[in-house]
Amino acid sequence: MNGPDRYQAGLAGLQLPDEWQVDVAIRPRRRSVGIEVKPGGTVTVLIPPTADPDQVVRFVRSRRRWITDKVDTAARLAPEHPVKALVDGAEFDLLGRRYRLQLVTTPPAGTGQLPAATADRILYVRAEPPGQVRRTIIDWYREVGLAWVKREGRPYELDGRIEGLRYEVRDLGRRHWGLYRGMPQHITALHWAVFGLRVHLVEYVLVHEQAHATRPGGRSHGSAWQRRMNLWMPEWRQRQAELAEVGRHCWLGDHQERAGRQPAAQ
Numbered sequence: 250m251n252g253p254d255r256y257q258a259g260l261a262g263l264q265l266p267d268e269w270q271v272d273v274a275i276r277p278r279r280r281s282v283g284i285e286v287k288p289g290g291t292v293t294v295l296i297p298p299t300a301d302p303d304q305v306v307r308f309v310r311s312r313r314r315w316i317t318d319k320v321d322t323a324a325r326l327a328p329e330h331p332v333k334a335l336v337d338g339a340e341f342d343l344l345g346r347r348y349r350l351q352l353v354t355t356p357p358a359g360t361g362q363l364p365a366a367t368a369d370r371i372l373y374v375r376a377e378p379p380g381q382v383r384r385t386i387i388d389w390y391r392e393v394g395l396a397w398v399k400r401e402g403r404p405y406e407l408d409g410r411i412e413g414l415r416y417e418v419r420d421l422g423r424r425h426w427g428l429y430r431g432m433p434q435h436i437t438a439l440h441w442a443v444f445g446l447r448v449h450l451v452e453y454v455l456v457h458e459q460a461h462a463t464r465p466g467g468r469s470h471g472s473a474w475q476r477r478m479n480l481w482m483p484e485w486r487q488r489q490a491e492l493a494e495v496g497r498h499c500w501l502g503d504h505q506e507r508a509g510r511q512p513a514a515q
């Protein structure tokens with residue numbers, strides 16, 4: 250036996266719970282054994298090439314309690330983003346309001362254009378293939394979100410003496426709700442999907458990035474940044490925890506293809 254197998258054999262003797270899905274990975278640049286728990290709960294033991302299998306087994310055994318906690322948290326926080334059917338009646342949340350989609354061929358009376366979100370919370374979108382409807386809806390989030398973020402971000406610019414800041418609302422993938430890009434860009438960017446969450450969580454993401462934009466000294470989320478957060482949003486830690494929980498149910502733009510279409514049986 251060589252490579253990962255000899256470590257796997259040792260770990261098998263520990264009789265770890267099956268649901269842990271323990272993997273081993275040889276990491277040439279590591280000096281010590283480590284353990285990584287991925288979102289969803291996969292456990293990877295990171296092993297330097299020279300490690301003694303007995304030492305690895307002892308290490309994992311000593312961390313059993315820690316792994317249990319991490320796997321529980323990872324499983325609890327695993328993402329479950331909805332996949333929406335973009336059909337009449339589909340619901341979309343934007344800044345705390347819920348809209349129902351209505352696919353139409355002409356703008357509703359009194360609006361003159363598409364898409365149109367009306368006071369009775371109907372979102373009228375031109376009837377087109379789902380991919381295009383999706384793009385139209387995301388553009389609507391981006392447009393409404395950008396206007397919001399420019400308005401709501403302004404008081405923090407003034408209070409934090411932030412000058413020349415720009416804003417973006419766009420797709421930031423599946424790992425970030427917001428980010429601040431430092432000089433020379435100097436941009437606070439929010440994910441369009443954030444605007445599907447309740448407003449106090451959108452505010453948290455904004456304030457988090459505005460605090461970065463004041464360019465506090467020290468580490469990225471270090472004490473200077475935290476002081477700023479405590480000043481601007483004393484309960485930011487609760488909102489951060491709530492975002493981790495509810496954010497995993499947030500719509501990230503996943504949609505069903507045309508209703509009734511079956512995968513080809515090849």
Ligand SMILES: [Zn+2]
Pocket residue numbers: 457461469470
């Ligand atoms: Zn940050």
